[in-house]
Amino acid sequence: MAVSNNITACLNFLVLLCTIPIAVTGIWLASRQGEDCARLARWPVAILGALLLLVSLAGFAGAYWNRKGLLACYLFAMAALITLLLALLVFAFAVAHGSGGYPVLGRAYEDYRLEGYSAWLRGYVTDDPRRWEGIRSCVVASDTCRKLAMDQSFIVPEQFYMSHLSPIQSGCCKPPTVCGYAYVSPTVWTSPANPAADPDCAAWSNDPAQLCYGCASCKAGVLGGLREQWRKANVALLVATVALIFVYVIGCSAFRNAQTEDLFRRYKWGNI
Known part of the structure; x- marks a missing residue:
């Protein structure tokens, strides 16, 4: 050559x-x-x-x-x-x-809200109910929240508050901090002090099959993971x-x- x-x-x-x-x-x-x-x-x-x-x-x-x-x-x-x-x-x-992640006073993790993302990206999880149901089922099947619940390192609430949760763990496995729920375990919370602060407050359930999988914060957490x-x-x-x-x-x-x-x-x- x-x-x-x-x-x-x-x-x-x-x-x-x-x-x-x-x-x-x-x-x-x-x-x-x-x-x-x-x-x-x-x-x-x-x-x-x-x-x-x-x-x-x-x-x-x-x-x-x-x-x-x-x-x-x-x-x-x-x-x-x-x-x-x-x-x-x-x-x-x-x-x-x-970013849909917002810092929370006294917490190492962030709370997630949909308004932090673009309208186009929000539409990815809100416009098509069937698509979201598939994503939601996938999150439930991934055992992300079950693994968080089984974590033995959270002996006192402060240890959980200082943990760095993934977007899906924060958005789907616990209620929004603004609701004022009292910590019992990573996926068990009681007595909300401010139940009207966010629609997700009423959507939260201690049932392992429900948790906050129906919350807007869970959708925001999924988008946070995607980001x-x-x-x-x-x-x-x-x-x-x-x-x-x-x-x-x-x-x-x-x-x-x-x-x-x-x-x-x-x-x-x-x-x-």
Whole structure:
């Protein structure tokens, strides 16, 4: 291969490496288990990562064996996929923007309320009753609250108050703090001092099958968990996207140089 073709092949290999974190992030999002029951746009990330991986492999093969047609298709397809990736990144930041978690005086954990999220994200858990019922059933089946109830480290109320609960534990496994319930155990509370402070106060039940699964705070907690997932994914997606665009632009320049070098060689030997 000519020098420019060697450079193009190396750059395409770097593009291939940049696509791996995107594919891995998609697989991580799609395979999350446990209490992570809201699965918003998980498979599109995995599919886009797989397509980027396949296209970058084709680009590397085209550069290595100097297949100009394959390289041209690669450049076009990669540009389209990068555009989709940027759109996905904007979506991911929109999901992670804002927080329904509100600090509570004298508590290490936060309480969660729906108004802290965008109208679009609130609609994900409020607009479709069947979707929410599926998410709710998943949260119940995950045993998140049962595991919290069985935690033996909470001997006195202050130990529970100083614990760092996950969004779903805070929103679904206990009543809102503003209700003024008295702590008995992580999932048993009595004698609300301010039962009219929030509609969720009346929705709370000590029944392990009910708890606050019907509360708006539970929906907010689910969105809080979803936000945490996407915040973690955003880091990998952003770094990989910036690196991918940088290497891709350099790769395009190297491809043009290789084309020019080939044209000059053919002219020199009288082939044109």
